[in-house]
Amino acid sequence: xxxxxxxxxxxxxxxxxxxxxxxxxxxxxxxxxxxxxxxxxxxxxxxxxxxxxxxxxxxxxxxxxxxxxxxxxxxxxxxxxxxxxxxxxxxxxxxxxxxxxxxxxxxxxxxxxxxxxxxxxxxxxxxxxxxxxxxxxxxxxxxxxxxxx
Numbered sequence: 170x171x172x173x174x175x176x177x178x179x180x181x182x183x184x185x186x187x188x189x190x191x192x193x194x195x196x197x198x199x200x201x202x203x204x205x206x207x208x209x210x211x212x213x214x215x216x217x218x219x220x221x222x223x224x225x226x227x228x229x230x231x232x233x234x235x236x237x238x239x240x241x242x243x244x245x246x247x248x249x250x251x252x253x254x255x256x257x258x259x260x261x262x263x264x265x266x267x268x269x270x271x272x273x274x275x276x277x278x279x280x281x282x283x284x285x286x287x288x289x290x291x292x293x294x295x296x297x298x299x300x301x302x303x304x305x306x307x308x309x310x311x312x313x314x315x316x317x318x
Contacts, residue, residue, distance in 0.1 A: 196292050203288035207281050208252070214285065216245055217254060217278050220270040225258055227267050249274070 200211035219234055220226045232242050246268055249255040254274035258267045270278075293301055 195295070199291045199295070200285070200288040203284040203291075204281055207277065207284060209277065209281055211288075213245055213249055213254075214278070214281060216242070216249065217270060217274055220255060220268060221275065221278060225267045225269050227265055229265065 197211055200214075204211060204214060215235055216231065219231050223230070228239060228242055228246070231237070232239055235242075246255055246257075246266075250257065250268070252273075253271055254277055255268045256271050258269055260267050296304065
């Protein structure tokens with residue numbers, strides 16, 4: 170079997186999933202590094218932003234918006250609640266635990282803007298303007314460019 174027809178070689182050379190995952194890790198690290206001095210990760214910042222935009226956020230809604238599984242969101246909410254960034258809002262049915270941003274969480278987000286902007290600039294430099302535009306173009310049909318956050 171020649172190298173070009175070897176399935177393992179083909180996967181190694183062209184797998185889209187591995188390239189997207191690698192790019193995700195690189196970009197996430199840019200944001201996490203910038204936000205680290207604030208004790209914040211970009212994944213947490215996204216949850217805080219969604220909570221800020223929604224007012225009262227329902228876990229199922231946040232999971233759908235951010236494409237998270239419920240256990241991941243629950244863990245993050247617990248950590249951010251312990252830090253005083255989020256608070257759980259009592260709910261009539263008791264099954265869901267809606268939450269909202271606290272004043273401390275809002276202040277954290279406002280404080281994080283310069284660090285986020287720094288990471289945004291680095292990510293844009295890495296991807297280039299054309300890469301950023303392509304990213305928006307690719308995600309638009311998935312509804313990722315039209316979500317309320």
